[in-house]
Every structure is written in C-alpha cells, then in structure tokens.
Amino acid sequence: MRRILEINGEETPIWLASTGQTHVLHLGEREIPCSFDPATGKGSYTLEIDGARIPLRVAVGEESTFVHLNGRAYEIGRTDPSQTLGETGGGLAQDQMVAPMPGVVVSVDVAAGDTVTEGQTLLVIESMKLETTIAAPRDGVVAEVPFATGDSFGGKEILLSLVPLEEAE
Amino acid sequence: MSISKLLVANRGEIAARVLRTARAIGIKTAVLRHPAEVDTPAHAIADEVLTINGPTPVAAYLDIEQITQVATRIGADAVHPGYGFLAENAAFVKALDAAGIIFVGPTEDVIDLMGDKIRARNFVEERGFPVAPSAIEDDNPADFVERARAVGYPLLIKPSAGGGGKGMHIVREDSQLETGIETARREGERYFGDGRLFVERYIEDPRHIEVQVMGDGQGNVVHFWERECSIQRRFQKILEETPSPALSPEQRDEICESAAGIARAVNYRGAGTVEFIYAADGGFYFLEMNTRLQVEHPVTEMVTGFDLVAEQLRIAAGEELGLQQGDIGQTGHSIELRICAEDSDADFRPAIGDILLMDEPTGPGVRVDSGILDGGSVTTDFDPMLSKLIVHGRNRNEAIARARRAAQDYVILGVTTNLGYLDAILAHPKFQSGDISTGFLAEEADALKHEPDAATQDILMAATALSDATLVQAVENVPEIYRMMGAWRN
Numbered sequence: 001m002r003r004i005l006e007i008n009g010e011e012t013p014i015w016l017a018s019t020g021q022t023h024v025l026h027l028g029e030r031e032i033p034c035s036f037d038p039a040t041g042k043g044s045y046t047l048e049i050d051g052a053r054i055p056l057r058v059a060v061g062e063e064s065t066f067v068h069l070n071g072r073a074y075e076i077g078r079t080d081p082s083q084t085l086g087e088t089g090g091g092l093a094q095d096q097m098v099a100p101m102p103g104v105v106v107s108v109d110v111a112a113g114d115t116v117t118e119g120q121t122l123l124v125i126e127s128m129k130l131e132t133t134i135a136a137p138r139d140g141v142v143a144e145v146p147f148a149t150g151d152s153f154g155g156k157e158i159l160l161s162l163v164p165l166e167e168a169e
Numbered sequence: 170m171s172i173s174k175l176l177v178a179n180r181g182e183i184a185a186r187v188l189r190t191a192r193a194i195g196i197k198t199a200v201l202r203h204p205a206e207v208d209t210p211a212h213a214i215a216d217e218v219l220t221i222n223g224p225t226p227v228a229a230y231l232d233i234e235q236i237t238q239v240a241t242r243i244g245a246d247a248v249h250p251g252y253g254f255l256a257e258n259a260a261f262v263k264a265l266d267a268a269g270i271i272f273v274g275p276t277e278d279v280i281d282l283m284g285d286k287i288r289a290r291n292f293v294e295e296r297g298f299p300v301a302p303s304a305i306e307d308d309n310p311a312d313f314v315e316r317a318r319a320v321g322y323p324l325l326i327k328p329s330a331g332g333g334g335k336g337m338h339i340v341r342e343d344s345q346l347e348t349g350i351e352t353a354r355r356e357g358e359r360y361f362g363d364g365r366l367f368v369e370r371y372i373e374d375p376r377h378i379e380v381q382v383m384g385d386g387q388g389n390v391v392h393f394w395e396r397e398c399s400i401q402r403r404f405q406k407i408l409e410e411t412p413s414p415a416l417s418p419e420q421r422d423e424i425c426e427s428a429a430g431i432a433r434a435v436n437y438r439g440a441g442t443v444e445f446i447y448a449a450d451g452g453f454y455f456l457e458m459n460t461r462l463q464v465e466h467p468v469t470e471m472v473t474g475f476d477l478v479a480e481q482l483r484i485a486a487g488e489e490l491g492l493q494q495g496d497i498g499q500t501g502h503s504i505e506l507r508i509c510a511e512d513s514d515a516d517f518r519p520a521i522g523d524i525l526l527m528d529e530p531t532g533p534g535v536r537v538d539s540g541i542l543d544g545g546s547v548t549t550d551f552d553p554m555l556s557k558l559i560v561h562g563r564n565r566n567e568a569i570a571r572a573r574r575a576a577q578d579y580v581i582l583g584v585t586t587n588l589g590y591l592d593a594i595l596a597h598p599k600f601q602s603g604d605i606s607t608g609f610l611a612e613e614a615d616a617l618k619h620e621p622d623a624a625t626q627d628i629l630m631a632a633t634a635l636s637d638a639t640l641v642q643a644v645e646n647v648p649e650i651y652r653m654m655g656a657w658r659n
Contacts, residue, residue, distance in 0.1 A: 003634065008620060018644045025630065027630065034635065067633070078633060
C-alpha cells in the first residue's frame with residue numbers, strides 16, 4: 001500500500017512492505033528495514049532504523065502526522081494516492097471536486113454557469129508530474145471555478161463546484 | 170477597602186496567571202468565556218466561569234457594557250483587565266467607576282494621556298526626559314522643512330495619520346529631504362487622505378529596552394529594572410530577557426531612573442512599563458508608556474522575586490506601595506519565549522489545528538504560563554500566542570542553555586508552532602554574544618531557517634508510515650506468499 005508524504009513542501013511517494021519479522025520502507029530505489037515500538041509516555045515510540053534506536057513522540061492527525069524528534073516538531077503530510085481525483089467533498093450530490101494533493105491547473109474547459117453532462121471534461125490538472133482529467137461526476141450546472149489555467153492549488157482545495165441539485169432547477 | 174472577589178476580564182495564559190495569584194492570596198475569582206471558546210486552563214482555575222456573548226469572541230471581550238454588568242451581577246469588587254482587550258480603555262475604567270467597581274490599573278486620566286502618542290511624547294519632553302528629536306508639521310507648516318533639517322540626519326518622515334509603516338521614508342542626506350517630504354505627503358494623501366507629516370531622528374540598529382514601574386497613586390513609585398525586547402517579528406516581540414546585555418550598570422541606573430521619573434510625574438498607580446528606543450551610541454529615547462501589565466512581565470518576576478500581580482492587587486485595594494527602591498534587586502538572568510501557533514518559515518503565517526499531544530517542560534528555573542490544554546484546539550478567533558516559556562539562570566549563558574533545553578523538551582503536536590525557530594534564535598552566535606537589534610530577525614532570516622537533513626527525513630517518513638494504522642494493517646493482511654515476494658521483488 002502506498003502513500004505520498006510531504007515534508008516542507010517536498011513530496012515523496014513511499015510504500016510499505018513486511019518481511020514477516022520487520023517492516024521495509026520503500027523510498028524510491030531504497031529499501032529501509034525499520035520497526036516501531038511503543039515506549040513509556042503518551043505518544044512515545046522507539047523507531048529502529050538502520051541499526052539505530054531513535055526515541056520520538058508521534059501524533060497522527062487526519063491529514064498529517066506530527067513527529068517530535070531531537071527537540072523539534074515536524075509535520076508530515078499524508079496522501080493516499082488510491083483516493084480518486086475529483087472525489088466528492090462530502091454528501092452524495094457530488095457537488096465539489098477536491099484536489100487530493102497540491103498541483104497546477106493545466107486547462108479549464110468550463111466556466112461558472114455552464115451546463116455540463118456526466119463525463120464531460122471540466123478541467124485538467126497536473127499533480128506529481130501526472131496529468132489528470134477531472135470529469136463531471138453527474139449532469140449539472142457549474143457553480144464556481146476558483147482557478148485559472150496555470151494556477152497552483154494546495155491539497156484538499158476545491159477545484160470546481162457544481163450547483164447543488166436541490167438548488168438547481 | 171479590600172478585594173474579596175475579582176473578575177478577570179481576559180482569557181488565555183494571562184487570565185490563568187492572574188487567577189492563580191488571586192486564588193493564592195484568598196480572593197474569590199471569576200473569568201469570562203465566549204461560547205465559541207474551547208476549555209482553557211483559566212476555566213479550570215476560576216471559582217466561576219461566566220458566559221459572555223457577541224458576534225465574535227473578540228467583540229465579546231471588548232463589550233464594556235456587558236462585562237461591567239457581569240461584574241456587577243456576580244458582586245465582584247474589582248476587575249483585572251490583563252493585557253490587550255480593555256486593559257488600556259479609559260471608557261472601561263469610567264464604566265467600572267460608575268458601577269462602584271475597582272479597576273486594577275491606573276486612573277482614566279493617565280490612560281488617556283499615555284494613549285495619545287503625541288501628547289505623551291510632549292508631556293515627557295516638557296519634564297526633561299529624553300525623546301527622539303522630532304518636528305511636527307502642524308506646529309507651524311511654514312518652517313517645517315527648516316525644522317526637519319534641524320532634527321538631523323538620518324531622519325524618518327512619517328504621515329501624521331499613518332500606521333503600519335505606510336508612507337514612511339528614511340532620509341540620509343539633505344539633498345533628499347525635499348523630495349522625501351513630497352513623496353511621503355503624496356503617499357499620506359493616498360493611504361490616509363491626510364498629507365500632514367512629522368519627522369523624527371532615525372535610530373539605526375536600535376534596541377528596544379523597557380522598564381517595569383509600579384506606583385501607588387499616593388506619591389510612591391519604584392522601578393523593577395529593565396527588560397530587553399529587541400527580538401521582534403512583524404514589530405511584535407517574541408523573546409524578552411532581563412537584564413539587558415547592552416547596558417552598563419551606570420546606563421541601567423540612568424534608564425531605570427528616567428522611567429521611574431516619568432511614572433512619578435503622573436503620580437502613577439499600579440503596574441506600568443516605560444518603553445525606550447536605545448541607540449547604538451548609548452543614547453535612549455522615550456517611545457511610549459504602557460499602562461498595564463505586559464506579556465513579558467514574568468522575566469521581571471524571575472529576577473526580582475516579586476509577584477507583580479500580587480503587588481497590583483494590593484495597590485488596587487488601596488494599600489501603600491510600602492517598598493523602597495533598595496528593596497528590589499536583580500538576581501541572575503531570565504529569558505521568556507513566546508510560543509505562537511505560526512509558521513516561521515512561511516512569513517510567520519498563523520497556524521490552526523487541534524492539539525493532539527502536549528507535554529510541558531519542567532526542571533530548575535523553568536516556568537510555563539500556558540493558555541492551552543492537551544486536546545484543545547487553536548482557531549483564528551484570537552491572538553496566535555499559545556503560551557510563554559520563562560527560564561531563570563544564574564547568568565545569561567545558563568539562562569540560554571536552560572531556555573534551549575526547555576524549548577526542545579516542550580512538545581506541542583497537532584499545530585505548527587515557533588518553538589524550533591525560537592531555539593534557533595537562542596543558538597545563533599550573535600544572539601549568544603548579545604549583539605542584537607530590532608532588525609535581527611529580518612537580517613538573520615536565512616540563518617534561522619531550518620530544513621531537515623536527508624537522514625532526518627528518512628526517520629520522519631518511517632515514523633509516519635509505521636504510525637499509519639491503515640497502512641500497517643494493509644501490509645500485515647497481505648498473504649504470506651506475497652509478503653515474501655515483496656521482500657525480493659526489487
């Protein structure tokens with residue numbers, strides 16, 4: 001299973017495997033055996049990596065993991081790449097296309113007020129050097145397109161919203 | 170006159186700090202709460218918590234009528250305003266006065282005088298205390314240029330109606346003076362609709378040094394020595410210390426005596442702070458007087474041993490100061506760090522989030538004045554300052570070492586804070602040698618940035634992956650045969 005981790009704005013795809021005895025973190029070409037055990041104190045763990053035993057404090061948030069290491073706190077962003085692009089922002093109406101990770105808008109094919117049909121291309125974005133087409137999840141009317149071609153967006157930002165069904169005629 | 174019940178008209182760390190002292194000396198306590206606020210330490214300390222309402226939490230804390238009504242209703246005989254909000258609001262003092270409630274602070278007149286920067290400056294100058302040379306156009310527009318020239322270079326031109334640095338121009342030589350005045354006037358008209366100007370001597374690489382004073386309104390005033398607050402970002406202090414490493418014993422006496430003299434001139438009552446600009450050549454100039462307890466008052470408490478809030482409450486109850494200057498010593502060195510929810514690497518942008526894990530440092534000479542609880546959350550409703558870490562050591566080096574150790578031990582996870590940035594300041598060689606000015610953080614911005622190295626990034630990614638329950642569970646659910654494949658696939 002994969003994750004995309006973000007530290008200081010830099011994204012790294014990782015995946016985790018297991019040998020049965022220990023875990024192996026795959027970082028690009030590298031494979032790093034590591035293990036992780038609870039220690040005394042709230043959120044305290046010992047990470048064993050490259051033969052070293054490192055004490056740290058960890059708190060897992062919804063979208064980020066926070067680590068206190070060597071007297072300093074770090075925030076590591078977590079994204080599940082299997083989460084589909086253009087997933088709904090909550091609710092069944094599929095009103096909002098939410099960016100799962102930061103990227104750039106390559107093209108915008110519709111404008112606010114346009115009537116769209118299911119499957120129609122709304123915009124094209126690029127994230128992690130990968131171009132993705134965001135298509136309309138249902139028939140509807142475009143409510144807002146907050147970004148223009150060339151704009152950058154952050155993870156979890158709303159890329160486009162449709163007029164909610166109950167408000168539409 | 171005595172105080173038996175105190176309402177603290179504030180929140181966060183300062184409310185908790187005032188409540189602790191009040192409770193310790195046997196006063197019943199009450200504090201406020203807006204419905205949008207999470208639990209804070211103050212709510213756990215106070216005997217009573219009273220709900221106040223308003224369109225925003227800040228508006229509620231600024232609502233003079235509502236807060237005065239609450240104080241009356243619960244039978245409080247005094248109100249402590251903390252700092253910020255209504256702490257320097259003469260109308261609030263008046264409203265409490267009308268309700269027969271003691272305001273823990275100075276009189277309405279003194280708040281008014283010191284709140285008007287031009288009046289305060291003139292008052293101080295007329296009594297013979299040092300102010301930066303300046304010229305105000307309004308005094309006589311006809312000879313403004315001549316008077317500006319007489320101030321001497323370098324000088325700073327400011328719009329009279331200005332604020333936030335807009336329309337300010339530094340002029341270093343006479344040939345630039347008239348064009349500088351014209352530019353500033355155009356900008357003043359554009360930004361503030363008011364082209365009137367004033368100029369003052371520009372102090373290069375200034376330090377910010379202030380003096381704690383206390384008076385009883387009955388003619389007695391003492392000072393509690395100085396604090397240096399030159400470490401500022403966005404014109405706001407984030408690290409303060411005492412004694413100032415810049416002052417010789419003679420200069421220290423001179424600046425502290427000037428501050429006490431200014432307080433004496435207004436027959437000051439309560440705790441106050443006189444702020445000065447300190448120039449590289451040793452000259453110092455009155456900047457302003459804050460008529461309240463300051464955020465950074467704990468460093469003064471650490472080196473003098475006094476509880477300044479206890480002194481405030483004693484004076485508010487009508488007691489005499491009862492202290493001579495010789496009773497107040499300065500022992501060792503103290504540093505305060507302001508822990509703020511902000512991203513120091515992204516232009517100090519305020520951060521929000523839930524406090525998922527918190528662990529405060531302890532040990533000899535370590536004090537934490539906190540406004541947050543583990544499990545609480547940080548919103549944009551209030552100032553980003555979460556807590557203050559204050560240390561005391563026998564000398565400056567020991568205080569720096571203790572501050573670094575405590576900052577590194579202070580765990581706050583779930584919201585971005587400036588703890589790592591504050592530690593980087595303490596570690597900077599120029600800070601350690603005391604070579605600082607109000608421009609220090611801007612000049613050393615690159616040196617204070619922190620990027621985790623490759624080995625650290627590996628550790629962070631491993632910890633993130635292995636604490637990700639979904640990820641670990643998915644890996645462990647893989648059938649044995651695939652797990653073995655995973656080991657030799659690459």
